[in-house]
Amino acid sequence: MMQLAVPEAPLLNVDNLVVEYGLGNKTVHAVSGVSFQVARGETLGLVGESGCGKSTLGRAVLQLRRAKSGRVLFDGEDLTAMEGEALRRMRRRVQLIFQDPIASLNPRRRIGDIVAEPLIIAGVKDAAERKRRVHEVLSAVGLDPDLVAGRLPHEFSGGQCQRICIARSLVLNPEFIVCDEPVSALDVSIRAQILNLLEEMKARFGLTLLFIAHDLAVVKAVSDRVAVMYLGRLCEVGPSEQLFARPAHPYTELLLQAIPVPDPDVRPAESVAGGEPPSPIAPPSGCRFRTRCPRADQRCSEEIPELRQVAPGQFAACHHPLA
Amino acid sequence: MSAPLLTIADVTVELPTPRGNLRAVDHVDLSLEAGRTLGIVGESGCGKTMLSRAVLQLLPKKAKLTGRVMFDGQDLVRLAPESLRRLRGRDLAVVFQDPMTSLNPVLTIGTQLMETIQEHLELDAPEARKRSIELLAAVGIPAPEQRLGQYPHQCSGGMRQRIAIAIALSCEPKLLIADEPTTALDVTIQAQILDLLAREQRRRHMAMIIITHDLGVVAGRADEVAVMYAGRVVERAPTSALFKRMHMPYTEALLAAIPKLDAAPHTPLPAISGRPPDPTRPLRGCPFAPRCRYATGRCHEAKPALTSAEMPDHLYACFHPIQMAEGVGA
Numbered sequence: 001m002m003q004l005a006v007p008e009a010p011l012l013n014v015d016n017l018v019v020e021y022g023l024g025n026k027t028v029h030a031v032s033g034v035s036f037q038v039a040r041g042e043t044l045g046l047v048g049e050s051g052c053g054k055s056t057l058g059r060a061v062l063q064l065r066r067a068k069s070g071r072v073l074f075d076g077e078d079l080t081a082m083e084g085e086a087l088r089r090m091r092r093r094v095q096l097i098f099q100d101p102i103a104s105l106n107p108r109r110r111i112g113d114i115v116a117e118p119l120i121i122a123g124v125k126d127a128a129e130r131k132r133r134v135h136e137v138l139s140a141v142g143l144d145p146d147l148v149a150g151r152l153p154h155e156f157s158g159g160q161c162q163r164i165c166i167a168r169s170l171v172l173n174p175e176f177i178v179c180d181e182p183v184s185a186l187d188v189s190i191r192a193q194i195l196n197l198l199e200e201m202k203a204r205f206g207l208t209l210l211f212i213a214h215d216l217a218v219v220k221a222v223s224d225r226v227a228v229m230y231l232g233r234l235c236e237v238g239p240s241e242q243l244f245a246r247p248a249h250p251y252t253e254l255l256l257q258a259i260p261v262p263d264p265d266v267r268p269a270e271s272v273a274g275g276e277p278p279s280p281i282a283p284p285s286g287c288r289f290r291t292r293c294p295r296a297d298q299r300c301s302e303e304i305p306e307l308r309q310v311a312p313g314q315f316a317a318c319h320h321p322l323a
Numbered sequence: 324m325s326a327p328l329l330t331i332a333d334v335t336v337e338l339p340t341p342r343g344n345l346r347a348v349d350h351v352d353l354s355l356e357a358g359r360t361l362g363i364v365g366e367s368g369c370g371k372t373m374l375s376r377a378v379l380q381l382l383p384k385k386a387k388l389t390g391r392v393m394f395d396g397q398d399l400v401r402l403a404p405e406s407l408r409r410l411r412g413r414d415l416a417v418v419f420q421d422p423m424t425s426l427n428p429v430l431t432i433g434t435q436l437m438e439t440i441q442e443h444l445e446l447d448a449p450e451a452r453k454r455s456i457e458l459l460a461a462v463g464i465p466a467p468e469q470r471l472g473q474y475p476h477q478c479s480g481g482m483r484q485r486i487a488i489a490i491a492l493s494c495e496p497k498l499l500i501a502d503e504p505t506t507a508l509d510v511t512i513q514a515q516i517l518d519l520l521a522r523e524q525r526r527r528h529m530a531m532i533i534i535t536h537d538l539g540v541v542a543g544r545a546d547e548v549a550v551m552y553a554g555r556v557v558e559r560a561p562t563s564a565l566f567k568r569m570h571m572p573y574t575e576a577l578l579a580a581i582p583k584l585d586a587a588p589h590t591p592l593p594a595i596s597g598r599p600p601d602p603t604r605p606l607r608g609c610p611f612a613p614r615c616r617y618a619t620g621r622c623h624e625a626k627p628a629l630t631s632a633e634m635p636d637h638l639y640a641c642f643h644p645i646q647m648a649e650g651v652g653a
Contacts, residue, residue: 049509049510049512050480050509159598187366187367187536188366188536188538188577188580188581189366189576189580189594189595189598191582192581192582192592192593192594192595193594193595193596195582195592195594196592196594199589214509214510215510215582216510216584217581217582217583217584220584220588221582221586221588221589221590221592222588222589224588224589240588241587241588244584254511255510256584257514258510258513258514259510259539259584260513260514260517260537260539260540260542260543261539261542261584262538262539262542262566262578262581263542263543263566264543264562264563264566265563265566266542266543276481276482276512
C-alpha cells in the first residue's frame with residue numbers, strides 16, 4: 001500500500017490489515033487498512049483515543065482477533081494464514097500485557113502457578129526447570145520469588161500485579177510483546193516504576209515491543225518510533241522525537257495541544273479543535289479526521305489520504321500536512 | 324479579606340475495617356474563597372475523595388468524622404439532614420469521575436435535569452424545561468432539545484460528562500466539587516471539559532475544587548494546590564509558587580515521575596520506590612519517610628506539622644524541605 005522507510009527485515013510486518021466487527025446488522029470498522037513495520041529490538045508506540053482501534057490492532061497482530069483481510073508477517077511467516085498447532089508454537093514467541101493487571105490474574109491461583117502456566121502450555125514437563133524459570137523471571141521484575149510464589153493476587157497492589165503479569169509474559173523467553181495500556185491503571189509514582197522496568201526487561205531480554213497507550217508522554221518515554229491512530233486508520237508514523245517536535249498531521253497536533261502540562265506558566269490552549277470522534281460504524285468518507293479538522297476541504301471528503309513521507313522517516317496521511 | 328466560602332477545620336475521617344480503623348483523612352485544614360479554584364492532588368488512597376465526601380456530607384454510614392466543615396456560615400457536620408439536602412445540588416454541587424454511574428440509566432436526560440431544577444428553584448415544568456435547554460446549550464451540547472428525550476447510554480462519555488456538569492450548574496452553585504472530572508475521558512475531550520468548567524466558573528463566579536491525580540490538570544487551572552499523601556495535606560501553596568519551588572520531597576518526586584513530552588525517548592524516569600503506607604497501620608513518623616531520599620532518623624520518629632517558612636501562604640509538612648536556601652526573598 002505504501003512504502004515506509006522499511007527497516008531491514010522487520011520482525012513484524014503488518015500489511016494492509018482490516019478488522020471489522022459485526023454489531024447487529026451493522027459493521028464496526030475497527031481497523032481499516034493499517035500497515036506498519038517493527039524492526040527487531042525496536043519499540044513502536046501506538047497512540048490514539050479510546051475506540052480508535054488500537055487495542056483491536058494489537059490483538060489482530062497476535063491473532064487473538066482474526067483479520068478480515070491483510071497480512072501479519074512475523075519473522076517472515078504469515079500469522080494470518082496459520083492455525084492450530086503452528087499458531088500455538090508461534091505464540092510462544094509473542095506475548096501480551098494487558099491494562100488491568102489485577103483482572104488479568106486468576107484470583108484463585110497462586111502467583112507461582114500463574115507465572116508457570118505458559119510453561120505448562122508450552123509443554124515444559126520438568127517441574128524443577130519450570131520452578132527455575134519462574135524464579136528467574138520473578139526476580140527479574142523485582143519480586144522476591146520465595147516471598148511471592150505461594151501467595152494469591154489479592155495480596156498484591158496494582159503495581160505489583162503488573163510486575164507479575166510482566167514476569168508471566170517473559171517466562172517463555174518471547175521475542176515480541178504487545179503492551180496494551182500497561183500503565184494507565186496505575187498511579188503516577190507506580191507508573192514510572194513499571195515503565196522503567198519494561199525498558200530494563202527490553203534491554204535484558206532483547207525484546208521488541210508494540211506499546212499501545214493513549215498518553216503521548218508515556219508513549220514517547222519508551223518508543224523509538226510512534227504511530228498515531230484515529231478511527232481505524234494510521235494518521236502519522238515517525239521517529240518519536242521528530243514526530244512530537246514537528247507533527248505533520250493535524251490530529252497529532254491536536255493530541256499534543258490537548259495534553260495538560262504540569263507547568264502553570266504554560267497556559268492551556270483554549271478549546272483546541274472541538275467535537276468528538278465520529279462512530280466507527282459510519283466513519284466519514286475520505287479522511288476520517290476531516291469532521292474535526294480545521295484544514296479540511298472538499299478533497300478531504302472525497303479522497304482517502306495515503307501515508308506519504310513528509311520528512312525523513314516521517315509519514316503522514318493528510319492532504320494538507322502541517323509545514 | 325472576606326471570610327472564606329468554605330473552611331475545612333481539623334477534619335479527620337475514620338472508617339472501620341476488619342483490619343482495624345482506617346484513617347482516610349488525617350487532620351486536614353483547608354479553606355477556599357468565593358470564585359477561587361483549589362486543586363487537591365494525590366494518588367489513589369491518599370484520602371482526596373474521602374475529604375470531598377466529608378465536605379458534601381456523603382460519607383459511608385460507618386465513617387466517623389471529627390472536625391468542622393464551615394460552608395457559607397454553616398457547619399455542615401452539624402446541619403440537619405433536611406437542610407443539607409436543600410443545600411446539596413443548589414449551593415453545593417458535585418461532578419463525579421464516571422458520568423455513566425452518576426447519571427441514572429433509566430431516566431431521560433431531561434427528567435434528570437428538570438428534577439434538580441424543580442426541586443431547588445421552584446420553577447414549573449415549562450420553565451424548568453426551558454432552563455434545561457439553555458443549560459445543555461451552555462455546556463456545548465448540540466441539538467439540546469432532542470437530547471432532553473434521550474437516555475445516558477445514547478450519549479458518548481464526553482457528552483455524559485457535559486450533562487453531569489449541566490446538572491451541577493443548574494442551580495447556580497456557590498461551590499462546585501469536581502472529583503476526577505476528566506479521568507475517564509480521552510485527552511482531547513478532557514481539554515474541552517476542563518475549558519468548559521473554567522469558563523462556567525468565571526461566568527458564574529463560582530468556587531471550585533478540582534480533585535485529581537494529575538498535577539498537569541491543576542497546573543494551568545487552579546489558583547491554589549493542596550497535595551495529599553496518606554490522608555494528610557503535605558504541601559499547600561498558590562499554584563505558581565508551588566510549581567516554582569516545591570518544598571515537600573513527595574511533591575517534587577511526584578512531578579519528576581511524570582513522563583515529560585520534552586524529554587528524549589528512553590530517558591529513565593525518576594520513579595518513587597515502594598508504595599504508600601497501609602492506612603490501617605499508621606506510621607509514627609512522616610508517612611512519606613520510608614520512600615523519601617532525604618529522610619533521616621527524625622522523620623521516622625515524629626510527624627512534621629504543616630508549617631510555612633518564607634512565604635506565609637506556602638505550607639509544607641517536612642523536616643527537610645527542599646529548595647529552601649536558594650533565592651530567599653526573591
